[in-house]
Amino acid sequence: MNIYVCIKQVPDTETKIKLNSDQTWIDTSGIKWIVSPYDEFAIEEGLKVKAQFPESKVTIVSAGPDRVVDAIRTGLAMGADTGLHIELPETADHFITAQAISKALQKEEKVDLLFCGKEAIDDGAAQTAQLIAAAMDIPALTVILEAQYTENSVQVKREVEGGTIEVLESSLPAVIAAQKGLNEPRYASLPNIMKAKKKEVKKVSLADLGMSESDQKVKLKNFELPAPKAAGRKLDGTPAEMAAELVKILHEEVKVI
Amino acid sequence: MKTLIIAEQRDGTLKKPTKELVHAFSQAGHEVHVLLTGEGVQSLSETIGNYGAHTIHTAEASELKLYTAEATTRATLALVETIQPDAIVASHTPTGRDFMPQVAMKLGAGLASDCHQVTLSSDSITARRPVYAGKASAEVEFVGNGPQCYTIRANSFGNPSEGTSSAKQETLNVDLSGLKTKATSNESGNSGRPDVTEASVVISGGRSLKSAENFEILEKLADLLGGGVGASRAAVDAGFRPHRDQVGQTGKVVSPSLYIACGISGAIQHLAGMRTSKTIVAINTDPDAPIFQIADYGIVGDLFEVVPLLTEEVKKIK
Numbered sequence: 009m010n011i012y013v014c015i016k017q018v019p020d021t022e023t024k025i026k027l028n029s030d031q032t033w034i035d036t037s038g039i040k041w042i043v044s045p046y047d048e049f050a051i052e053e054g055l056k057v058k059a060q061f062p063e064s065k066v067t068i069v070s071a072g073p074d075r076v077v078d079a080i081r082t083g084l085a086m087g088a089d090t091g092l093h094i095e096l097p098e099t100a101d102h103f104i105t106a107q108a109i110s111k112a113l114q115k116e117e118k119v120d121l122l123f124c125g126k127e128a129i130d131d132g133a134a135q136t137a138q139l140i141a142a143a144m145d146i147p148a149l150t151v152i153l154e155a156q157y158t159e160n161s162v163q164v165k166r167e168v169e170g171g172t173i174e175v176l177e178s179s180l181p182a183v184i185a186a187q188k189g190l191n192e193p194r195y196a197s198l199p200n201i202m203k204a205k206k207k208e209v210k211k212v213s214l215a216d217l218g219m220s221e222s223d224q225k226v227k228l229k230n231f232e233l234p235a236p237k238a239a240g241r242k243l244d245g246t247p248a249e250m251a252a253e254l255v256k257i258l259h260e261e262v263k264v265i
Numbered sequence: 266m267k268t269l270i271i272a273e274q275r276d277g278t279l280k281k282p283t284k285e286l287v288h289a290f291s292q293a294g295h296e297v298h299v300l301l302t303g304e305g306v307q308s309l310s311e312t313i314g315n316y317g318a319h320t321i322h323t324a325e326a327s328e329l330k331l332y333t334a335e336a337t338t339r340a341t342l343a344l345v346e347t348i349q350p351d352a353i354v355a356s357h358t359p360t361g362r363d364f365m366p367q368v369a370m371k372l373g374a375g376l377a378s379d380c381h382q383v384t385l386s387s388d389s390i391t392a393r394r395p396v397y398a399g400k401a402s403a404e405v406e407f408v409g410n411g412p413q414c415y416t417i418r419a420n421s422f423g424n425p426s427e428g429t430s431s432a433k434q435e436t437l438n439v440d441l442s443g444l445k446t447k448a449t450s451n452e453s454g455n456s457g458r459p460d461v462t463e464a465s466v467v468i469s470g471g472r473s474l475k476s477a478e479n480f481e482i483l484e485k486l487a488d489l490l491g492g493g494v495g496a497s498r499a500a501v502d503a504g505f506r507p508h509r510d511q512v513g514q515t516g517k518v519v520s521p522s523l524y525i526a527c528g529i530s531g532a533i534q535h536l537a538g539m540r541t542s543k544t545i546v547a548i549n550t551d552p553d554a555p556i557f558q559i560a561d562y563g564i565v566g567d568l569f570e571v572v573p574l575l576t577e578e579v580k581k582i583k
Contacts, residue, residue: 021514021534025400034401045515102366103375103409129514131396133378135366138334142370147335147446150363163449168359169463171454171509172275176333178446188508188515225375225409230393233401234540240547242563250564251574254546257562259582262544264523265466265490 009064009120009159013054013088014109014140015047017072017079018130031231033099043079046125048193049186051083054123056191057157058087065089067116071096071105077209084204085196091209092116094217103225104214106139111217119144119181121162126151126185134185141183149178150185266388268295269350269412271341272302272313273360275332276451279309281425282356282463284316286417288425290354291317294387298322298348300437302340304330314430322348324437331448334364340439341368347437350412352390357416358462365416374411381418381520381541390415398514398537419463420520458484459493461512466492467521467542469512472499473528473550473568480505482569483527486576489583495519495539497529513538527568531556548572 019025019039026035043051051068058064068083070076071094080091094108113119122141127134134150141148149155153173154165159180166174167187196204214220243250258265268290273280291297299313301323310321324340341364345353353368355361357379369376380392382402392415393402407413461467468487470480480494487494496506498513512519514534524542529535531547531554539545540559547560548568557563564571 019397021398023397023400024533025397027401034397101375103370106370129398131394132398132518133394134362135369135376135378138363138366139370142338142367148363148367149446150334151359165452166359167509169454169460170458171456171460171507173452173454174332174448175450175452176446176448182445223409225369225373225407225411226377227406227408228394228396228403229406230404231396231401232393232403234399237559237561240545240557240560240563242552242557242565247564247566247570248574250566251571251578254562254564255575255578255582258523258544258546262523262561264544265579265582 009057009061010117011054011057011064011066012069012113012119012122013050013066013083014069014122014124014136015050015079015083016044016128017041017070017076018044018128021129025233027231027233032229033231036098041075041078043082044125044128044130046127046186046188049188049190050123050125051086051088052191052193053155053184053186055087057121060157067092069094069109071100071108073098080209081204082196084207085201086194087200090207093209093211095211095213097221100221101224101226102133102135102139104219104223106136106143107223108214108217108219109140110143111219112212113144121180122183124183124185126187137183137185146181146183147178148183148185149176151187152184153187153189155184155190266295266352267298267348267350268352268354269298269300269344269348271300271353271355271361273356273358274303274306274309277306277309279312280356280358282358282419284425285419285422286354286356287313287316287318289422290385293385298350300324300341300344302329302337310434311430314432315427316425317428318432320433320435322435322437324439326439326441328441328444331451332360333446333448334367335444335446336441337364338367338371339441340437342371343439344437345372345412352413352415354415354417357418361416365414369414372411374414375407375409376414376416377405378416379418380405380415381421383417383421395518399518399540400537418520420465420522458487461493461495461510461519462517464493465521466490466523467495467519468492468525468527469495469497469529470500470527471497471529472503474500474505477505482572486572486579489576489579497535526556527572529556530554531559
């Protein structure tokens with residue numbers, strides 16, 4: 009099978025976000041970049057399917073500035089075969105990202121399975137996997153906790169609200185967006201990290217795909233940091249007094265209970 | 266403005282975020298068209314009318330009984346072609362976020378997802394969305410052609426109120442031949458509590474709850490208030506709660522009317538997931554815990570003592 013895993017490089021969750029001087033984007037200087045955590049489940053799932061169908065090839069795809077090649081190397085160190093870097097500006101929207109990935113994959117060998125994380129933890133939009141699927145006219149199966157594969161079909165369990173599970177069957181090719189719990193991502197061993205440095209990472213630009221930045225559909229503007237909150241009120245008294253006062257406030261003043 | 270809202274139902278029950286959207290957009294003066302899909306759901310279209318919709322288009326088929334993105338996308342596209350809306354809106358729920366990107370791509374339209382601050386007038390929608398898990402936010406500007414597509418976070422508008430319907434009822438026929446995906450069954454989560462992303466009250470616990478069993482004291486309070494139960498990453502990693510209850514940057518982002526953090530110190534990743542809650546209460550033994558910096562009301566105390574007392578006090582007003 010030809011397996012593709014699309015991953016995104018995001019700021020580490022410890023990052024304190026600052027804005028750039030004209031508030032048109034965040035200040036990316038000094039950020040430590042990581043592979044978005046849900047994408048690690050996507051990489052692992054690609055490798056697991058390769059173990060089930062040993063003739064398979066796993067390609068790690070990432071769109072973004074040059075720094076994302078580091079994320080691709082992480083996937084290669086986990087055991088993927090080859091990489092594909094689609095050069096995109098930092099500010100590209102999801103639409104253009106998905107179109108670029110879809111067009112780049114059309115130039116590759118036939119796609120059987122494409123894995124993504126269920127969302128990236130930076131913008132949390134949860135769009136790109138579904139956008140790619142729609143651009144390629146294949147099904148998208150999202151928030152997947154469990155999957156069983158045959159040569160040309162997949163059965164999945166999808167997590168929705170309240171812990172309800174939807175069971176779905178789909179033909180392949182399909183896009184699968186991984187939820188935490190789908191598998192247990194492996195750690196890259198040191199020899200594999202060394203080997204990954206020699207694996208091929210192909211580069212494709214927007215122009216190579218006949219696209220330009222002006223194909224974007226949305227732009228983000230007027231960035232703001234959350235307004236600092238006024239100091240809250242600490243209640244005093246015995247625990248029983250504080251509990252009574254809090255319930256009174258929530259019921260009579262704030263009216264939320 | 267002509268706005269199409271995609272209704273969401275599960276097992277024949279209309280979801281609260283749908284009522285919220287229909288009510289808010291109708292109140293703002295939009296011509297609200299609603300797409301309702303399912304099988305045997307006609308009675309729900311009456312309810313939707315009570316929240317102010319202009320027209321409800323119902324598509325019924327066995328393929329729409331259990332939700333799939335593929336069939337819902339087809340129904341949406343069929344209706345868009347007929348009514349040509351200016352905007353298409355769904356809730357940012359596991360359902361809305363699943364099919365809406367597919368609708369947007371098929372229409373060549375932009376999508377603003379997980380909008381949490383939405384300002385409506387009769388001819389415009391202004392939406393801000395969180396970025397970096399709420400550590401910052403930005404306004405979404407549409408620069409391409411096509412209808413504007415939005416998914417909006419639950420609890421972004423006030424509580425919807427029901428009135429009398431003057432809605433038109435239409436039937437939508439959808440070609441559902443040759444579908445590639447099939448929903449075979451649903452396994453119920455069975456907790457009976459609302460999901461933390463939809464609940465208007467969320468009671469969350471941290472590792473200091475010490476065990477899965479001890480979450481019962483939070484559950485009792487949550488059940489009295491019709492709320493959901495959340496957890497910090499530390500509590501989830503300790504195995505006290507499933508990942509689906511995790512609030513924070515690597516879990517769920519929530520905006521309830523009331524968020525009560527019990528024994529949660531307030532790591533930056535947790536704050537990112539709940540800071541847009543309208544009223545925040547923190548209960549913690551450590552007076553210097555960062556959670557107190559964003560709490561509207563703080564109780565320095567032992568949650569094992571304070572939470573049961575709160576439960577007793579709430580019983581008195583119920």
